[in-house]
Amino acid sequence: MSGSPPAASWLGIPAGSGFGLENLPYGVFSTGRDNRPRSGVAIGDQILDLTGVTGDPVHGTGSLNAFMAQGPRRWQTLRADLVTWLTDERHRRRVEPHLVPRGEARLHLPVEIADYVDFYSSRDHAENLGRILRPGGAPLTPNWLHMPLGYHGRAGTVVVSGTPVTRPRGQRRGPADDTPDFGPSQRLDIEAEIGFVVGSPSPAGRPVALPDLPRHVFGVCLLNDWSARDLQAWEYVPLGPFLGKSFLTSVSPWVVPLAALEAARIRPPRREVTPLPYLDDAAAEPWGLDIQLEVRLNGHLVSRPPFRLMYWTPAQQLAHLTVNGASLRTGDLFASGTVSGPARHQSGSFIELSWGGREPLELPDGSVRVFLQDGDHVTITAVAPGRHGETLSFGEVAGRVQPAAALTSQTASVPGPLGV
Numbered sequence: 276m277s278g279s280p281p282a283a284s285w286l287g288i289p290a291g292s293g294f295g296l297e298n299l300p301y302g303v304f305s306t307g308r309d310n311r312p313r314s315g316v317a318i319g320d321q322i323l324d325l326t327g328v329t330g331d332p333v334h335g336t337g338s339l340n341a342f343m344a345q346g347p348r349r350w351q352t353l354r355a356d357l358v359t360w361l362t363d364e365r366h367r368r369r370v371e372p373h374l375v376p377r378g379e380a381r382l383h384l385p386v387e388i389a390d391y392v393d394f395y396s397s398r399d400h401a402e403n404l405g406r407i408l409r410p411g412g413a414p415l416t417p418n419w420l421h422m423p424l425g426y427h428g429r430a431g432t433v434v435v436s437g438t439p440v441t442r443p444r445g446q447r448r449g450p451a452d453d454t455p456d457f458g459p460s461q462r463l464d465i466e467a468e469i470g471f472v473v474g475s476p477s478p479a480g481r482p483v484a485l486p487d488l489p490r491h492v493f494g495v496c497l498l499n500d501w502s503a504r505d506l507q508a509w510e511y512v513p514l515g516p517f518l519g520k521s522f523l524t525s526v527s528p529w530v531v532p533l534a535a536l537e538a539a540r541i542r543p544p545r546r547e548v549t550p551l552p553y554l555d556d557a558a559a560e561p562w563g564l565d566i567q568l569e570v571r572l573n574g575h576l577v578s579r580p581p582f583r584l585m586y587w588t589p590a591q592q593l594a595h596l597t598v599n600g601a602s603l604r605t606g607d608l609f610a611s612g613t614v615s616g617p618a619r620h621q622s623g624s625f626i627e628l629s630w631g632g633r634e635p636l637e638l639p640d641g642s643v644r645v646f647l648q649d650g651d652h653v654t655i656t657a658v659a660p661g662r663h664g665e666t667l668s669f670g671e672v673a674g675r676v677q678p679a680a681a682l683t684s685q686t687a688s689v690p691g692p693l694g695v
């Protein structure tokens with residue numbers, strides 16, 4: 276997967292930038308000088324303004340959707356053009372005026388999210404949560420090894436990295452209580468995940484087969500599925516996560532094109548049970564991905580979740596998502612599920628890092644955590660191998676926890692045991 280050696284950019288990209296010619300992720304940005312949100316591509320510590328450099332209004336709509344809807348041929352052509360423009364000195368005079376320093380740009384939600392689905396495809400995470408939430412039972416439910424399980428999330432509360440995370444309120448029931456009370460979540464958590472963005476739609480009644488992932492998936496982002504574990508534990512039986520996860524989901528501002536991840540593709544772990552034919556990828560092109568995540572709390576590295584160990588791949592997730600005939604829309608987002616590895620320090624959530632809150636995590640500054648406190652700042656980053664030994668950066672998805680919002684008179688007037 277190496278090919279000819281890469282041409283250098285006339286741009287002088289800092290070594291180890293993670294945003295070299297092999298990456299070229301797409302985002303939506305604005306600047307103080309021009310506050311219209313428009314599409315751009317990150318290159319080194321700059322953004323190439325696609326409205327300016329292409330003159331194509333498809334890049335000026337304020338989201339990537341219109342471009343993504345044009346389909347994989349267009350994605351390929353523009354990616355090839357970008358490499359030419361950024362490497363061939365003859366294009367420099369035309370292209371250079373459309374570069375904006377990344378530090379001067381405001382980054383927006385890159386995609387107008389259509390539907391949002393969250394899978395549950397890390398075996399270590401699923402087994403950990405089974406042990407913590409359902410002690411005494413089997414760690415995995417009987418369906419887990421037969422299909423990628425998931426739940427439908429709330430598309431309208433997907434936000435871009437940097438958006439403050441207001442502590443949600445809701446119903447909570449303590450282990451010794453018969454009835455719930457109401458108040459700010461006391462078990463606010465993260466879930467470190469990878470998100471897959473659908474560009475090309477598919478019609479109803481036409482499932483997307485395993486090899487067709489690249490026809491539909493435009494790119495990949497980082498995702499934090501903020502989760503209120505106390506709200507979740509009380510509400511999730513029997514229909515699954517609801518308000519404990521629907522208040523906010525953060526994504527990184529840069530969408531790494533699927534085409535950039537060729538060198539990161541690996542065989543997924545061996546399957547314990549042979550899946551049904553529509554999910555059986557033994558003879559298919561592998562769609563495991565060697566992405567290494569890192570989670571930081573207030574700047575301290577607390578976890579290194581390995582995406583390469585995910586049991587179900589994005590190709591299987593997409594095949595499963597559509598096997599009932601469900602159509603895809605441009606802007607659909609499906610997330611991998613929390614990424615956890617077998618070791619404690621590879622866990623993608625604090626409920627695992629603190630083992631249900633029973634084993635507090637010690638931070639290098641001497642403080643301890645079980646779940647998130649107001650003021651805490653969580654950053655998730657990731658890298659993957661690119662071609663020619665380059666490292667691809669996914670940038671980051673970050674958010675700071677803010678105290679629960681002031682109650683409106685409506686919620687405050689709830690009588691009796693629900694009052695805070």
Ligand SMILES: O=C(O)/C=C/C(=O)CC(=O)CC(=O)O
Nearest residue numbers: 394395396404405466612613
């Ligand atoms: O096992 C459970 O009951 C709950 C699991 C989760 O909260 C995880 C979830 O949102 C899916 C995932 O991120 O893997």
Ligand SMILES: [Ca+2]
Nearest residue numbers: 393466500613
């Ligand atoms: Ca999740």
Ligand SMILES: [Mg+2]
Nearest residue numbers: 500520523524
């Ligand atoms: Mg969420």
